[in-house]
Amino acid sequence: MLQESVLIEKNEEIAPGLYFLKIKTAGMAGQAEPGQFIHINLGTIYDPLLRRPMSILNAQGETLSVLYQVVGRGTRIMTRFRPRDEIDVLGPLGKGFEIEDSGQNFLVGGGVGAAPLVFLAHRLIKKEVDNKFFLGMRERELLFIKDFLPEEVEFFSSHENSPRGEAKQVTDLLPPHLKTEKKTSLYCCGPEGMYREIASLCNDCGDFSIQVSIDRRMGCGVGTCLGCAVKVKKPPREELQLVRACIEGPVFRWQEVNIDGT
């Protein structure tokens, strides 16, 4: 965990409203784990006030990258970052994915929020098992995320405007692959409705473990403001407790998360 003033290497619009930001930070890139995030100070001092949390798309050597969609004032300000500008960044923050020993790995992403799965894919290919990447996007143009993926990963995609008879949702892609005897780890990033659907598809199907990344409004990103509370059930007694998405998450085991109660 560092607070660093870092140099911007790239900040490019790679699809309409979608930006690729690459920063130089040997320290953070070296520590980062898939599923973690960085917290970017917009440099605006008074307004907008808060940092913006961004999942790590990849970390290689001395650089770390994120993908962001322009959705509001903060991200609009980020589009004005230029190469060689310095920005203040906290990170890497949070608890990422636990890489498990499985017969195969499914990475399931819905929307631009799928970015952390790219980083994860680069880690998973070091294991000699099958890695399948399922990606669903609203528009076909956004499927280029696959360009960031390592070649060894088998890629399946859907988008909402697909022709009749083809998969429209990422969850439409999954069922044929779930008929498997292999122990399978599912790593998921997307909306919470997608997680629920994945979980119900996997029910009674086989030996699946599901990890999900939970999105919450964040304040500090380091565990003090308690703004990003997530309700979880802790074994053995399944007691409900509130934990912080920024510290105990953002990645959780699906069976621990109590989405409806939050």
Next chain:
Amino acid sequence: MEPKIQSRIGSLKLNNPLLTASGTYGNGREYSNYIDLNCWGGLVTKGLTLESRSGNSGIRIVETPAGILNSIGLQNPGIEYFIKEEIPFLEKLEIPVIVNIAGRRIRDYEELTRRLDPFSSVSALEVNVSCPNVREGGLAFGSNPGLVYEITARLREITTKPLIIKLTPNVADVGAIAIQAEKAGADAVSLINTLMGMEIDVERQKPMLGNIVGGLSGPAVKPVALRMIYQVYRQIKIPIIGMGGITQGEDAVAFLLAGARAIALGTVNFVNPRAPIEIKNYLLDYMHRHNFSSLEEMVGLAHQEREA
């Protein structure tokens, strides 16, 4: 010569006037990864209640123009846990620790004070009678001058530790309440707690916060806080700990000039963990530039022309 920035709140000696604002710093642990906690004048802990509280459901934090609205709802693990798990950590700090306490009934405050009084690592108590995010207690006490007097007087009988009463801005006359705290034996008052506000999600046609209303903090509230401190300074003799949207060095200086003897940084910690160091450096530089040799010379200085 380096200007003297030491400050005093009753018997409490601070190496510098910067405190953490309760509820924005946990109990310090999380930020110890980013800065040396001993750079602060003192650490004010997250609001503590007798029993653990899980806080409010739904969205708890929303960014607003130059500020944030929060409705955490005093989430904390309760005094039992605090004594067992947090005090050993806080004991190791070299700076005074001020424990913020909150309750639903007067006897909750009394019990908390009784339990904390024996710990030498607890340097002072800040009595939260102003939380806008809990239904009972909190603000209901803090907006009633008689009840503020009663709580203060009762706690005064239990402890000799400095008692700081944290006041709410959500009243017509904050001075009247500060006067009661002083009369009942408080060593200082701290103000302001957050301003009650709300935000509406216009696309969903619903309040943004799960709790509907929340407390506004950040730069947006600074002029309100400054005005209240300026007014209260004229009404009481005990020290004021000023807070409310302090983000940069200039803000901190303004609070001292308005009459605060110490200042607390809150929301800015969420954005810039290095704020206390930057603000302290600004303060030293400011004092050099204006030939102030001690903080004492600055406190309340903005009042002088009127009085002359």
